[in-house]
Amino acid sequence: MTLNEQKNAILLLMDFAVDEDDQAPARELLEKYAADTIALHLFQEFYSYLPEAENDAIRILRRLDKRGGNFLIAATTTKDTYLYLTNSEGAEFLGNHQDGIWDEEVLEYFGYSREESLRKFLDLNAFPVYVPVNLDKSLCLVCAVDHGELHRLGCPLEVCPWCGGQLTRCNCRFSEAGVDQLTSDGQLEKFIEAVEGKGRVPFDATDQCVGFKTP
Ligand SMILES: [Zn+2]
Ligand SMILES: [Zn+2]
Structure with missing residues (x-):
């Protein structure tokens, strides 16, 4: 699937998943990440399986952590904030931000406990907005790993x-x-x-x- 095909697939999902009033800002945000595989995977996962099974729209993506091309991203929506593990191959829903991370494999990979994840990510404003990989010169353009x-x-x-x-x-x-x-x-x-x-x-x-x- 090309980036453009994936973006169009997400736009189609958004027709059904996003309330009328939220359509314009939701589409604007998608456009901002239209050249970024990692964000597109997250959008596709979110709009395919709305966490609360009701209409919602992503407002902001924040980068909480990163290792080996795997990004821990907080997606704040009109309703809540959700955690995703995303890389160049796909996105996985991890749960609600307020519950911290439950997935043992993910915790072990990043090296903290669930309690630590709760404490570490409590204040979302302390974390930067997720920047598309093609705008971050320190990352591999394709698989998004760091230097070294x-x-x-x-x-x-x-x-x-x-x-x-x-x-x-x-x-x-x-x-x-x-x-x-x-x-x-x-x-x-x-x-x-x-x-x-x-x-x-x-x-x-x-x-x-x-x-x-x-x-
Ligand atoms: Zn060779
Ligand atoms: Zn690479």
């Missing part, structure tokens, strides 16, 4: 540790990892093992504009 973090697997901007080319495109999977295609889980695992053995190349924000070497 490993790209999310399959990110087309990951540099191949063997040839310096584009890892998702070069021929090193055949010549170095010894797999002939990446269609089965077994082959993919073998490839990951080989590339991790060699040492994956983390995202370098200072190198954003430099093209890949031609092998």
Whole structure:
């Protein structure tokens, strides 16, 4: 799905999910994030499964935390504030802001307890408005990891540790990892093992504009 197709799908959902009076500001906010996969995933998730099962509209997105291309985002709506875990692949609803985070896996990933999450995120005004990834020069444009973090697997901007080319495109999977295609889980695992053995190349924000070497 292209960004534009996804935006149109969300607009269609909004026809049914948003009250007449809230339509204009809700659409304006969507427009502000129209080039951002991460926000679009959140909008789509929200307007597909309205948390209270009644009409509502997102008013503001705040960035609460971030790690490895995963964003913890608070979506404040006309009714309440909800927490979402979002990355370049999708968005997951975590619950109401006032209840804190219950998901054990998410808590462990970010390294705090539910009580700590309640305390840490109590004052939403202390957290910045979520900025689209393409406007944040410190992030990988595609998978949104920070400088020094490993790209999310399959990110087309990951540099191949063997040839310096584009890892998702070069021929090193055949010549170095010894797999002939990446269609089965077994082959993919073998490839990951080989590339991790060699040492994956983390995202370098200072190198954003430099093209890949031609092998
Ligand atoms: Zn990336
Ligand atoms: Zn290569």
